[in-house]
Amino acid sequence: MFFLGNVDFASLPWDFFWVAVAYFMVTGVLFCFSILRFAQQRKKSGVVFIVGAAISAAYFLNYFYTNHI
Numbered sequence: 001m002f003f004l005g006n007v008d009f010a011s012l013p014w015d016f017f018w019v020a021v022a023y024f025m026v027t028g029v030l031f032c033f034s035i036l037r038f039a040q041q042r043k044k045s046g047v048v049f050i051v052g053a054a055i056s057a058a059y060f061l062n063y064f065y066t067n068h069i
Contacts, residue, residue, distance in 0.1 A: 027060070
């Protein structure tokens, strides 16, 4: 990715891998719920789930840059 710079992913610990899996599962579930809400014509709750997914992704990137780069 263009914004990561030179990151040696092989040196990242396994606990970070499991944290990343957890964050991406939460983000994916929130995103899927938002798509389902949009399909049901419930715009406000769909937007809430999209915002939740964006916040989850932002927290993960913040954790990644703070603790591992």
